Amino acid sequence: MGKRDALIERFDRETERMGVRIRDADQMKVSENVFDDITLLSLYRLVHKKKIQEIGGPISTGKEANVFYGVGEEMPIAIKIYRIQSANFRSMSEYIVGDPRFSSVKRAKKDLIFAWTKKEYSNLARAHDAGIRVPRPVHFDRNILLMEFMGEDEVAYPQLRLSRPDDYQAVYDEITAAMKTLFNEAELVHADLSEFNILWDGEHPIIIDIGQAVTPNHPKAIAFLVRDIKNINRYFANRCTVRDEEELFRDIVGEHRMEI
Ligand SMILES: Nc1ncnc2c1ncn2[C@@H]1O[C@H](COP(=O)(O)OP(=O)(O)OP(=O)(O)O)[C@@H](O)[C@H]1O
Ligand SMILES: [Mg+2]
Known part of the structure; x- marks a missing residue:
């Protein structure tokens, strides 16, 4: 059994044990460019920490990220997953390099994505604290950002x-x-x-x-x-x-x- 299969099996066991609902588990398993090993592990951790109770359908597929509907700790959430495979790092580093908060960011691709996710979380927190209408950030883990779902009845x-x-x-x-x-x-x-x-x-x-x-x-x-x-x-x-x-x-x- 391959590494990814083993991860998926572990993920399946954990989600079942936790009673986590996944709208399209089969689709998730074949979408390897979104749900790669790192992403599966991060999702696994988020499920384990009870930050995710349900992974719903896709809301958007962007240049760098996919956004899914979800349920967090008793509230609807948006799950934004930055793709490690196909993200546009050249344009990302333009924003991170020169920002004193991220002066120690390593150039490594993965680290850049993780820093980027963390940056979106902290930017949302700063904007939200300033009273601006933005989704309230909920949690982040590696390349996954959880935030308040802005919509009604599962529709953004x-x-x-x-x-x-x-x-x-x-x-x-x-x-x-x-x-x-x-x-x-x-x-x-x-x-x-x-x-x-x-x-x-x-x-x-x-x-x-x-x-x-x-x-x-x-x-x-x-x-x-x-x-x-x-x-x-x-x-x-x-x-x-x-x-x-x-x-x-x-x-x-x-x-x-x-x-x-
Ligand atoms: N918190 C949220 N609640 C509801 N819908 C959201 C939320 N965040 C994002 N979306 C939906 O997902 C879409 C894409 O989100 P966003 O603009 O953050 O990513 P993106 O444009 O794909 O990013 P990138 O271009 O960096 O890949 C939005 O237009 C919106 O429809
Ligand atoms: Mg956008």
């Missing part, structure tokens, strides 16, 4: 690009206010903000996918903030009145001294 809220809010002006104002709070209270620049990484719950925007966010002292923080502003303004330009880019930039940054 739609991305903003697929939503039709009644009052775009209010949404724009809320997003730009969140960018300011993110910068000043959480001390983060999102760095990939767009209608793809904002969900719409019917009343408010929710910011997601915050793994690449950097602190204001990151060498590219200004460039990333300018890009975020341009992206948001581009999306809202023909939907409501948008603010002047420079004025918005100055308002967000305020008195903060940026290292250029």
Whole structure:
């Protein structure tokens, strides 16, 4: 029996013993590029720690990660699994290198992914603590991030690009206010903000996918903030009145001294 088969057998035994429901166990077993050995072991640990009670269906397959619906400690969760096989590390290291919180990150592929997952967890925690609408982070283990599920009845809220809010002006104002709070209270620049990484719950925007966010002292923080502003303004330009880019930039940054 191969190593992976042995792992799966152990995983099956443990999930059965713990009464953990897996929606599509067979699919999981054949999806080797997502559920590789490391991922199976991490899932096994999360099940063992009772952080996962159910692994539901897939919500999304992105460039670097797969997101699944799940049930955690008596609450719905999103299970985000960074793929160790096919992740885009060149672009990841651009964000991690230069961030003083991750100065000791080894270049090794796996370590980079683990650091990335941890970074998304800590970025979510900082944003959440600052009062911004983001999924509350629940737990992480290696390349797996567990967070609050943003949706209803197992269906994730739609991305903003697929939503039709009644009052775009209010949404724009809320997003730009969140960018300011993110910068000043959480001390983060999102760095990939767009209608793809904002969900719409019917009343408010929710910011997601915050793994690449950097602190204001990151060498590219200004460039990333300018890009975020341009992206948001581009999306809202023909939907409501948008603010002047420079004025918005100055308002967000305020008195903060940026290292250029
Ligand atoms: N906490 C959550 N609750 C509900 N749905 C979520 C949650 N997080 C992510 N999703 C869903 O999964 C999709 C992808 O998530 P996210 O943007 O974080 O990853 P990604 O774009 O695939 O990341 P990457 O591009 O780095 O691979 C989202 O658009 C959303 O539909
Ligand atoms: Mg995304």
